[in-house]
Amino acid sequence: MASSAPSTALVIAGTAAASAIATALAIRFFSDAGSKADKASLDAAVRKALEAASRSAGPVAMPKASSDKVFPATRRLLRTEQQRILVTGGAGFVGSHLVDALMQQGHIVYVLDNLFTGRRENIEHWVGHPNFEFFQQDVVHPFFVEVTRIYHLACPASPPHYQANPIKTIKCSTQGCMNMLGLAKRCNARLLFTSTSEIYGDPQIHPQPESYWGNVHTWGPRACYDEGKRVGETMCFSYRQQHKVQVRVSRIFNTYGPRMDPLDGRVVSNFIMQALRGEPLTIYGTGKQTRSFQYVSDLVRGLIALMEGDYDDPVNIGNPQERTVEEFARSVASMCGSAGGVVMRPRPTDDPMVRRPNVARAREVIGWQPKVSLEEGLVPTIEYFKGVLGREDAKLPADRVWLPSDLSIPSKDHPDDAAVERVVADAPVTAGSAAASGAASA
Numbered sequence: 001m002a003s004s005a006p007s008t009a010l011v012i013a014g015t016a017a018a019s020a021i022a023t024a025l026a027i028r029f030f031s032d033a034g035s036k037a038d039k040a041s042l043d044a045a046v047r048k049a050l051e052a053a054s055r056s057a058g059p060v061a062m063p064k065a066s067s068d069k070v071f072p073a074t075r076r077l078l079r080t081e082q083q084r085i086l087v088t089g090g091a092g093f094v095g096s097h098l099v100d101a102l103m104q105q106g107h108i109v110y111v112l113d114n115l116f117t118g119r120r121e122n123i124e125h126w127v128g129h130p131n132f133e134f135f136q137q138d139v140v141h142p143f144f145v146e147v148t149r150i151y152h153l154a155c156p157a158s159p160p161h162y163q164a165n166p167i168k169t170i171k172c173s174t175q176g177c178m179n180m181l182g183l184a185k186r187c188n189a190r191l192l193f194t195s196t197s198e199i200y201g202d203p204q205i206h207p208q209p210e211s212y213w214g215n216v217h218t219w220g221p222r223a224c225y226d227e228g229k230r231v232g233e234t235m236c237f238s239y240r241q242q243h244k245v246q247v248r249v250s251r252i253f254n255t256y257g258p259r260m261d262p263l264d265g266r267v268v269s270n271f272i273m274q275a276l277r278g279e280p281l282t283i284y285g286t287g288k289q290t291r292s293f294q295y296v297s298d299l300v301r302g303l304i305a306l307m308e309g310d311y312d313d314p315v316n317i318g319n320p321q322e323r324t325v326e327e328f329a330r331s332v333a334s335m336c337g338s339a340g341g342v343v344m345r346p347r348p349t350d351d352p353m354v355r356r357p358n359v360a361r362a363r364e365v366i367g368w369q370p371k372v373s374l375e376e377g378l379v380p381t382i383e384y385f386k387g388v389l390g391r392e393d394a395k396l397p398a399d400r401v402w403l404p405s406d407l408s409i410p411s412k413d414h415p416d417d418a419a420v421e422r423v424v425a426d427a428p429v430t431a432g433s434a435a436a437s438g439a440a441s442a
């Protein structure tokens, strides 16, 4: 059991397994050109690494930093003003930015992360700080700590990551969420669950208000994540009703910013890395599908406002500035000075055709709205990706790219591109749209 104030540091035991997973996943995602036998052996490598990570159950924490380490500035709070906060998935892209904000506010922060998609580097700057403790453990195992707030983020969020091991994704969303709600009940802590815009599935209402129940394919390749998050929401409201646990539910729309994993396979990291390398940008499908991208600092502000506010029904947190994927490719290519053009790839099964949050509720109940435009947010994001270009783990063979069809199973019930294009034609799109067919240049 972890003590109620951060103190003794234990020894890392699972990092080898985590880095084996990262390596195996990276190979797996980008090996479309390989033979069936290659893929089978890569799948086996991923499975083996995941099993090793699961076996390393029990919290393990990083060694303390040396006493001369300089930490980022934090506020000094009175003991009575300090929250004891658990952040699951706190070593991930979003989680680590949230940890920074909470640490800077002067709170005591515990991070629980299995480093499956999170990175030790994201939180390294806090290791050894008296207000901070990191525990390397999977959220599917029970975890005991005395806290007043729980931000429950832990879950792979990129489609290739969450589809790589769908059962693991479901366990994370169900067992993991149940564990955290049980902990919240025992500690009388308030819990914020990070749900997702993916609970709206391939939406038939546009933009999406919280009152929309969604359109999710229950057994398609995205279901492990979409349905997992939906049942996570159900669990939160069941605990609220039955045990009076204080819950907050944020539905997070596509988010980007520094610390994204360059290999996570999502559109922002793929396009920027490709543009910086002068490679063609891989557009899946027609490129007419839309997304609305929010900068990570807006999201963190929204999560904290929601946690500390009184409102306890679901709230969308996203930026309503909507772009087609093709328009997004143009912006990235021009900001990175790329002349690599674009290449068209198959559209992933069940890939939502439109997505844009209605944020009226967030404005009304927590006084939140996004501040950072896509053009502003892309500047530091591109700078960050320039910095990771030379990193070993960001290197890919130039002729390899992960294809969505590798992980997707065909669904005969899914509307074809022509049908969904009609939805897009009816939907308001912020920036002017442009045609894309065949190999075009961005």
Ligand SMILES: O=c1ccn([C@@H]2O[C@H](COP(=O)(O)OP(=O)(O)O[C@H]3OC[C@@H](O)[C@H](O)[C@H]3O)[C@@H](O)[C@H]2O)c(=O)[nH]1
Residues within 6 Å of the ligand: 157, 158, 159, 196, 197, 198, 252, 253, 254, 255, 265, 266, 267, 268, 270, 271, 282, 283, 284, 285, 289, 291, 325, 347, 348, 351, 352
């Ligand atoms: O290289 C690429 C990658 C992606 N895409 C397309 O870009 C769009 C966005 O894809 P991403 O993989 O970034 O993310 P998605 O919107 O599909 O899913 C995301 O939704 C919201 C969050 O909860 C998660 O981060 C993630 O599940 C999709 O239409 C996808 O097909 C490309 O055209 N090229």
